[in-house]
Amino acid sequence: MTIRLENVTKTFNQGLHNEFSAVKNVSLEIQPDRITCLTGPSGSGKTTLLSMTGCLARPTSGRIYLHDRLISNLPEHFLTEIRRRTFGFVFQRFNLIHDMTVLENVLLPAYPLGLPYRKLVDMGQHQLAALGLADKRHEKSQHLSGGEAQRVAICRALINDPEILIADEPTANLDSKLSLAFLEIIHTLNAAGKTILLTSHDPLIYQSPVIDTVIKLHDGEIDAA
Amino acid sequence: MRKSTTFLLLIAVLTIALLLSILDAGMRRTQTADRLVMEAQLVAGLELTDLVISTEARYTRHWSQADYHAAFQDYPSALEHFPAGSLLPPPARLY
Amino acid sequence: MVLLQRQRYLIDYTLSALYRHKGKNLGLLLVYTLIVFLLASVMLFTQSLRQEAARTLQNAPEIIVQRMVAGRHALIPADYLEKMGRLRGVSERHGRLWGYFYDPVVKANYTLMAADHKQLGERDIAIGAGVARARGLEIGDRLSLRSSRGEPTSFRIREILHPDTELLSADLILLPSATFRSFFGIANNLFTDLALTVRNPAETRKIAEKLTLRLPDTRPILREEILRTYDAIFNWRQGIVFVLLSSALMAFVIFAWDKASGLSAEEKREIGILKAIGWDSNDILAMKLWEGAVVSVTAFLLGYLLAYLHVFHASAELFSSVLKGWATLYPQFKPIPAIDGLQIATLFFFTVFPYTVATIIPVWRAAVSDPDTVMR
Numbered sequence: 164m165t166i167r168l169e170n171v172t173k174t175f176n177q178g179l180h181n182e183f184s185a186v187k188n189v190s191l192e193i194q195p196d197r198i199t200c201l202t203g204p205s206g207s208g209k210t211t212l213l214s215m216t217g218c219l220a221r222p223t224s225g226r227i228y229l230h231d232r233l234i235s236n237l238p239e240h241f242l243t244e245i246r247r248r249t250f251g252f253v254f255q256r257f258n259l260i261h262d263m264t265v266l267e268n269v270l271l272p273a274y275p276l277g278l279p280y281r282k283l284v285d286m287g288q289h290q291l292a293a294l295g296l297a298d299k300r301h302e303k304s305q306h307l308s309g310g311e312a313q314r315v316a317i318c319r320a321l322i323n324d325p326e327i328l329i330a331d332e333p334t335a336n337l338d339s340k341l342s343l344a345f346l347e348i349i350h351t352l353n354a355a356g357k358t359i360l361l362t363s364h365d366p367l368i369y370q371s372p373v374i375d376t377v378i379k380l381h382d383g384e385i386d387a388a
Numbered sequence: 389m390r391k392s393t394t395f396l397l398l399i400a401v402l403t404i405a406l407l408l409s410i411l412d413a414g415m416r417r418t419q420t421a422d423r424l425v426m427e428a429q430l431v432a433g434l435e436l437t438d439l440v441i442s443t444e445a446r447y448t449r450h451w452s453q454a455d456y457h458a459a460f461q462d463y464p465s466a467l468e469h470f471p472a473g474s475l476l477p478p479p480a481r482l483y
Numbered sequence: 484m485v486l487l488q489r490q491r492y493l494i495d496y497t498l499s500a501l502y503r504h505k506g507k508n509l510g511l512l513l514v515y516t517l518i519v520f521l522l523a524s525v526m527l528f529t530q531s532l533r534q535e536a537a538r539t540l541q542n543a544p545e546i547i548v549q550r551m552v553a554g555r556h557a558l559i560p561a562d563y564l565e566k567m568g569r570l571r572g573v574s575e576r577h578g579r580l581w582g583y584f585y586d587p588v589v590k591a592n593y594t595l596m597a598a599d600h601k602q603l604g605e606r607d608i609a610i611g612a613g614v615a616r617a618r619g620l621e622i623g624d625r626l627s628l629r630s631s632r633g634e635p636t637s638f639r640i641r642e643i644l645h646p647d648t649e650l651l652s653a654d655l656i657l658l659p660s661a662t663f664r665s666f667f668g669i670a671n672n673l674f675t676d677l678a679l680t681v682r683n684p685a686e687t688r689k690i691a692e693k694l695t696l697r698l699p700d701t702r703p704i705l706r707e708e709i710l711r712t713y714d715a716i717f718n719w720r721q722g723i724v725f726v727l728l729s730s731a732l733m734a735f736v737i738f739a740w741d742k743a744s745g746l747s748a749e750e751k752r753e754i755g756i757l758k759a760i761g762w763d764s765n766d767i768l769a770m771k772l773w774e775g776a777v778v779s780v781t782a783f784l785l786g787y788l789l790a791y792l793h794v795f796h797a798s799a800e801l802f803s804s805v806l807k808g809w810a811t812l813y814p815q816f817k818p819i820p821a822i823d824g825l826q827i828a829t830l831f832f833f834t835v836f837p838y839t840v841a842t843i844i845p846v847w848r849a850a851v852s853d854p855d856t857v858m859r
Contacts, residue, residue, distance in 0.1 A: 219759055220855035239851065240763055247761030258756045262503040267495075272760040274492035277485035280390070319760065391502075392494035395777065402784035409791045413820035416795065420819045423647040424538055430648050432542040434598055435579060435678050437709050439536055440613070440653040443592045444810040446583055449654070450594075452709040453549065453556070453676075472806050
């Protein structure tokens with residue numbers, strides 16, 4: 164599943180006095196079965212670019228292709244289908260729903276698919292067990308440690324078995340030990356055939372040998388240097 | 389138990405109770421058929437004109453026989469003294 | 484199957500979301516249920532009384548002729564029976580004797596009626612079950628009442644009217660007409676009012692018109708007017724019922740306004756997360772619809788059932804205290820169920836629909852926006 168961006172621009176507050184372009188005329192290709200890391204200082208447009216790649220936002224101009232199919236202009240319903248089946252998201256702050264259990268959080272992306280309940284629960288428990296969280300499934304999400312929350316977020320992202328895992332600053336709130344543990348996890352997932360796309364300004368991540376491709380961004384543009 | 393299961397069970401129980409209440413209503417109507425007959429006979433025999441809903445004042449006792457004065461108390465804008473009077477207006481023909 | 488499973492998952496999520504603020508939502512459910520309870524109680528009680536009145540008072544006299552002096556109900560001379568002249572269609576005419584008596588012993592108002600057909604002895608009376616209860620009387624006991632001349636008059640209880648007829652007879656004291664006259668000091672040539680029997684109900688209006696011309700100081704009260712009086716019972720525009728309805732409406736408006744006035748930052752964020760992880764707008768809207776429906780349908784069912792129990796198994800205790808007021812004599816009766824399906828359906832519609840719709844309105848924008856916008 165190649166993702167190709169052609170001259171993609173994202174402008175916020177269009178027409179207003181505080182209009183600005185977070186991403187300016189970016190063209191790039193995300194290779195399948197590789198781990199790609201977008202890096203750059205704060206405000207360089209990494210998160211915005213990641214959002215558009217993962218169909219969370221539409222570009223103001225430009226085109227985005229998923230396996231040679233133009234997706235940036237699709238109606239919302241189709242975009243959601245693609246998002247559901249192709250991408251799994253891990254957010255910077257994990258964005259787990261409080262007062263819901265770990266298992267309930269993990270199963271959420273699969274709810275709209277209407278799978279039989281027992282099957283869905285088994286899938287969720289399998290994911291949790293793979294990341295060593297089997298005994299935490301009835302725990303309320305707000306009682307988890309940072310590392311545990313991250314792993315739950317990863318399980319949630321993987322519940323629909325997507326081709327591509329997208330992670331936005333996944334280790335921003337974690338210590339170096341947990342950051343290394345994260346690298347282990349994505350390395351394993353990549354070995355199992357998943358494409359990984361992440362953003363990070365942490366050298367521990369983008370300088371790791373686990374990362375196949377590093378794309379540097381500066382001020383909304385790709386840094387040629 | 390799944391939350392939706394609990395909820396759907398609750399709704400099912402309440403709906404069954406609702407249906408039972410309809411059955412109960414039917415049963416009660418059948419059981420009280422005699423009462424209506426007795427009441428009708430009493431009305432015919434004594435030439436009654438009103439239910440005994442409120443015995444506080446003369447105009448709340450025989451609503452249908454209330455006179456003009458009763459509708460307006462001591463003066464037309466006087467406030468209702470008795471709560472029962474606020475539940476049934478004076479006969480329409482009076483105003 | 485997939486559709487049903489999907490709805491169940493949405494209900495699972497909705498219930499989790501409601502449970503997250505369980506105090507607030509439980510309070511909301513309670514108040515909502517209370518409103519439905521009050522409205523349904525009024526509806527059920529009203530229908531029951533209205534129907535019972537309609538079915539029993541069908542046998543009331545076709546025309547009552549009442550004399551008015553200076554705007555008040557006054558005794559009517561017996562010769563008015565002659566004075567009204569020939570009236571085609573009137574098969575029978577006679578005077579009625581009835582009046583009120585305040586008993587200071589128990590602070591109760593009784594209705595005394597002459598009932599010669601009961602063939603009671605001079606000092607014998609038949610009393611309603613309410614009177615018996617108020618004074619603790621049984622058949623054979625004596626009841627002493629002060630006459631218009633100030634003399635205590637002792638009566639013997641010959642009969643207690645059947646308790647099943649309390650709604651019509653609770654406060655009655657029946658006695659011979661001669662005793663009635665001497666007790667109240669009413670001369671032989673006077674009656675309380677006159678009762679006319681009309682063979683053909685279609686003629687009553689015409690007859691009433693003639694009566695007003697021939698007896699200008701009287702007014703006729705038609706049976707259809709008596710029945711219409713009870714049609715207006717618990718009228719929504721009246722006093723306490725109006726207050727109840729207004730409060731209920733206000734409460735509904737407040738609920739709906741609170742819901743429709745917008746999402747909190749937390750709710751917006753949550754919708755963004757759900758969209759980001761793969762829920763589409765329809766899923767979000769369906770989930771919110773369930774949220775509204777869960778609360779309102781539960782409130783309706785609970786409220787209605789409690790109202791049914793209140794009115795038909797607890798004899799509408801709440802309303803009886805209003806109807807009774809300060810009166811010490813009140814009929815003991817169990818309302819007969821007369822369920823109007825249309826009224827219940829209307830109550831259901833107005834309970835469930837506005838609140839459910841109000842729940843969706845603020846969500847619309849967030850549900851159709853890009854998740855990225857919603858989450859920032």
